[in-house]
Amino acid sequence: MKRIACLVLLLSASLPCVAQQVADRDFAPAVSPPAFAEGKGPVVCLDEAHHNFHTLDGRFRPFGALLRRDGYVVAPNGAAFDETSLSACAALVIANAQPSDADWNTYPTPTPSAFAPAEIAAVRDWVQGGGRLLLIADHMPLAGAASNLAAAFDVEFTDGFAFAGVNDEAKAKPTLFRLDEGTLADHPILRGRHTGEAITQLRSFTGQAFRAPGAQPLMVLPAGFVSLHPAKAWAFDDATPRVDVGGWLQGAVKEVGAGRAAFFGEAAMFTAQVTGAEHRPMGMNAPGAEQNAQFVLNLLHWLTAAPEQASRRPE
Template sequence: MRRLAFALGLMAMAAVVAPAQAQQMVDPDFRPAVERPAWAEGQGPVVVIDEAHANFHRMEGRYSPFAALLRADGYRTRAGALAFDAGGLEGVDVLVIANAGATDERPTPPAFTEAEGAALEAWVRAGGKLLLIADHAPFGAAAEGLAARFGVKMATGYAFAMTPDGEPTTTLTYPAEALGDHPIFAGRDAAERVEGVTAFTGQSLEGPAGAAVLLPMAAGARESRDLPTLQALADRLKTEAESRDAVLEALSKPALPAQGLAFEYGLGRVVVLGEAGMLSAQLIRFPPGSGQADRRFGMNVAPGNARFGLNIMHWLTGLLP
């Protein structure tokens, strides 16, 4: 684990930590609270969290904290078990797709068929609301074809920024002054303003013309193609034998401009995020005797993330302009 100390965000994927050494789980101490619910209990729009596409984040699994947050705000949540062209969009007000394509197959195949993509695009164009989330590799590759239908480009790798000390970090912070004035950040009033967002690894994105950049990547942010390359980059930056610029150029590429996008699409609305852990609440638990404390990531350590998630839903469902 010492080699990954520079990048706590990488723990947002279970494969990063050997199962025999540690366990990734939902944080049992996380209890979402909403002081002013948008809807009466159980009376809000229907939010379906997709589970039909080998999703790494599911409603009763790693996205149960997000589902609980939505229910606390009055939304009705259910899991989506059907393909989009086979009834999966019926009765849905907001569709959430989080990290589809959790497969060991390489290269990573598309998580969605052409028919499903066409059905979803038509549904959004006619007024549907979509929250599409695709994290670092392999999830960007699994979703990039679907994203392209909406004009979104996914970098499909591992995004990182450079700290003031010249170290790569995959814990990506977006302070209030970087967030802009989109209604998602303003909320319904001052009490709902988003004061900051933290992402944990993920990939970078580029939106279609006119899309609002919700989470702008920091100046100098980069992206590696896979985890071993990122590890090698971090190791080589610690030596004096090579130019830092040469190492970065050889093992990474400039990140795309954003990690979050929002735009209208026909009569519908779309939000795309390049990182999933920010809207969950998880921990890595190490075995007794390891000497390592639990490590948390998500809404449990970044309180602005929950407000961000709620405001995304408020914008998608029209509570925000």
């Protein structure tokens, strides 16, 4: 099996040709009606203290802009996680933390944690006491970098690449999750606060497969999916170990004490980017992902207990 060409890699949320992957600043879906008055919603902190691949002024700019149009206050978090830094946040979003800015191929195996043990304990205690966490970790090595934090919530991230199959054609196939096929699980997040917010299809872009006993599944990988585990990111060949992961997850949520937590194995689906000279859409702006933006809002509404608005729009 040959290494996948860059054209195929552009389907992924994180890739070696990252210079071609930038935020789509023109993506601005309507938010009607907003959940909160402008600037009056809960504070959502996006982690930027752990060499994150996604930041508010970078590839996750559309994520922050979407939440702000819904009334949330969105701010970067540049401090290590502890009781003080977390106290400023109603919800903490961690997207593709990394142990360092070094080239991925220089990382040791297994991938080191992006978070110190004290930070993991602080986040766990904060959620247990009522905090709200959205932990997003993509394919290798990003899943490995977040695996210790996920494990603190009994979630098993897998430091690999989730594909529909092992050949290049399967790897390039869009990953669609559909309610009518059972790959989207019924949940209040999928139903939304009224019928206009209901989600029937989502698209993700490669990512990882994970398991989460005791969590509520949202995105279930279809039968036939495999997780490839190369020694170095994107270096696949016929000897690359693989695991069948049909039925495993790419999205799940759970109640944790007085708090709530959400776990996702793919990041591009939460933002909007363009790649290459052709500005090919990837993320919320891509074909098949037309409902992703509403899903992001529904998820944050569930995490932060946004007010019901069914009365403001008829069923």
